[in-house]
Amino acid sequence: MKILVLHAHPVETSFNAALHRLIVERLAARGHEVDDCDLYAENFEPRLSAAERLAYHDPRTHDETVAPHVERLKRAEGLVLCYPVWNYGYPAILKGYFDRVFLPGVSFELVGGKVRPSLHNIRKVVAVTSYGGSWFRAALMGNPPRKLIHRVLRATVKPGAPVSFLAHYSMNLSTEGSRKAFMKKVAAKLDSF
Ligand SMILES: Cc1cc2nc3c(=O)[nH]c(=O)nc-3n(C[C@H](O)[C@H](O)[C@H](O)COP(=O)(O)O)c2cc1C
Numbered sequence: 001m002k003i004l005v006l007h008a009h010p011v012e013t014s015f016n017a018a019l020h021r022l023i024v025e026r027l028a029a030r031g032h033e034v035d036d037c038d039l040y041a042e043n044f045e046p047r048l049s050a051a052e053r054l055a056y057h058d059p060r061t062h063d064e065t066v067a068p069h070v071e072r073l074k075r076a077e078g079l080v081l082c083y084p085v086w087n088y089g090y091p092a093i094l095k096g097y098f099d100r101v102f103l104p105g106v107s108f109e110l111v112g113g114k115v116r117p118s119l120h121n122i123r124k125v126v127a128v129t130s131y132g133g134s135w136f137r138a139a140l141m142g143n144p145p146r147k148l149i150h151r152v153l154r155a156t157v158k159p160g161a162p163v164s165f166l167a168h169y170s171m172n173l174s175t176e177g178s179r180k181a182f183m184k185k186v187a188a189k190l191d192s193f
Contacts, residue, residue, distance in 0.1 A: 015179060016129075027080070128186050146167070149163060
């Protein structure tokens, strides 16, 4: 399967960077064709410019720096995200990826003013993330990061595509044991991608 991996963490020694390496390694070992997009390493520009906003609804005028990302996304059959939860959402660089790459004509169509999701080339999604706070604290907030995957992204990709959200909560209290157990869970999920 052609799998696009989107990674968003600036620190190479972070837990998320270790998860990213694990993800790429396990998918490659299973023979998948991995397109590894490390947004910080690729210096992805997350800001949607004035020109892009003005041309937002015209697919012929996609920004030249965005076009290769659109191609990579359209080529993918599976999508794996790896990022930490920041302010109960995506890190800005990943949020910017969605703003600039998930465009009309790419991930959705506007038909009669209504959004019609169209990223149907993606037939499997796995999100791997970590929270500093507990599951309970996230639940009190309505757990927006989980909803972004299970509701928003699920509604965008091929209908019925399996969508998994794997999270290590309470990173502030994590131990070597809890991190290893989570990595094992992630590895098992990717081995069956
Ligand atoms: C800018 C920033 C914002 C954060 N916001 C949240 C948050 O809203 N909720 C939460 O549970 N943890 C939050 N955290 C904690 C991170 O999720 C935690 O540091 C990360 O999961 C640890 O993984 P890492 O070692 O790979 O960075 C935040 C951390 C940073 C640096």
